[in-house]
Amino acid sequence: MSGQRLRVGVVGAGNIASIAQLPSLVARDDVELRALVTRRDDPEPLMRRWGFQRAHGTVDAMLDREELDAVFILTPRSEHVHAAKSALAAGVDVFCEKPLATRLDDAEMLERIASEHDRVLMVGFNRRFAPVYESGRSAFAADGATFCVAQKNRAGSEYRATFENAIHMIDLLRWYCGGEPIEVTARAAGVDPWQEDGLAALIHFDNGHTGVLMAARNAGNWGEKLDAYGDGVSAEISAPDTARITRDGVTTIREMTPEAYGWATATHTLGFAGAVDHFLQRVRDRQEPLTSGREAVKTQALLERILSAAGLPTEEQAGREWSSHAKK
Template sequence: MSEPRLRVGVVGAGRIADFVHLPSLRLLPELCEVVAVASRDPDRARTFAGRWAVPRVHATWQALLDDAGVDAVVVCPPSDLNYAVASAAIEAGKHVLCEKPLAISYPEARGLAEAARGSPRVHMVAFTFRFAAALRYLRRLVAEEHFGEIRHWRMAYFNDGQLDPGAPFTWRHQRARGGAGILADMGSHMIDMARYLLGEITAVSAVSRGYVGERPLAGGPGRGRVETPDACAFVAEFASGVIGTFDLSRAVAGRGGTGRPQYQGVEVHGTEGAAVYELIRPFHLQVSLGRAMARRQHWATVEVPLDLQVYPGSPRNPRTDDPL
């Protein structure tokens, strides 16, 4: 007998739910169904529900958690609500997929992690980039020591989301709600990717910048003071001795040639070779193996093996379907 489909509720009807979570969940109709949505903006929630054929709309996230017909919750409201919603969902006995950052403060994030460990339900932070096929292949190559001793990691993430000084003031610009800005928003992904490949980080030295001091309020006169940084750069030391550099910005024009308003790239350099991963090429790596090759700057593009093109347990077929 097949397992019943997981009934999913979504807290938050913003961009991340609309462009990431719902399309992804709809790829798995045999495993789950989205049955409810909650948002503090009732019009947005109804529009969202209509677009995705979600049968139930709740006026509050508390009401969604009280819904006995919801087995699992995707937590993707503004960042300052993640802790309250996720901790209540765990207490209500729901499975939880929580967007990052888990919380605005370290004590809250630590408390949420401890609560999740004590729950029999499945829980996870939505660190999706670590599941990219090419990144998992890079992890395999690093573990198998194809590049020798890894000595340096370099990561860059750039987008133009806050480049326009006329873009309106939102919750992301408030420290109490948006936390550490670009570092919490996208930097958390990059740190997770680094730890996934190379282990724990033991020390950092960083600098951050904000480029626009005030932004116009949406839908009315006046301006709001921007309290969160748009850019951050830091040097990190890993427990293994690897030195890593991270460059992040949401206020630049991006990197030419990608055809997209964002760029994400990772470089790993070792004593016997190097590799480059770019988000726009999720099924390929650029590699240079052997000291002679490295000296000649000889690079080759390699395809991710078929066994890594779909995450283990996924029902998708990489030969016929969009890989997850």
């Protein structure tokens, strides 16, 4: 496949897709946007905007009629399973927005199908590809940081805030701390278990490392940061702009200012572009992605343990869904 243009299909072109993945795809000259799956009665504006050759009403119709190398699934999470299962079974590599599924057993099933069909399956945990988080993680050895505190606070709550949003920080805690979780305690705030005001968790890993999650949805403003410590190193990350790494009393500061980072947008600073590039490289070289289906299953398993420990439901509430990736 080296040197050939990758034939790509995209399922969903809503708000997040338009901000995050689609700008990265159209910027590449080795990608051919072959097809779009959309609910719109008139898909022409979307096709013209992004350069799609054809539009289809369903995933199955697209897979039946197109020759594709990869599919990007950028829909609400309730639609991930059918689209990913169909694409993987058709022999197409899949990039799926997080979380991979609404249920852990479905996520495990998708990972198993990808393995059986020798397909690349990657989940969009883009924070691992954000320059500031990459800089912080690289300051520690392979076994990770001894202590890590990850916070994602945001004014206002919404349906399944921890499941949809704080899962990024749970994935970062796994990546930074290493090991597998052996003990989880958690507390939630708020009266609606599906629309919690926030959640805090303490996670002990089998390598002796400890992670702390804080996700306050009743905060005064948006804020995302991570502090990690171990082996004489401190990493202080203020996303998406600053990484402060201190080793032996010497601090190195990396700032993603517009001047220093080429007037970068959130597409780059929060790792969306890096995730897209990483997936497409894995499609070409057939190696396992950093945020593979296998990794995504482990993150979702830890998420379920945190929700259960906090007394929150792990299932979806009938008739409700989070619409940040609303399909268009």
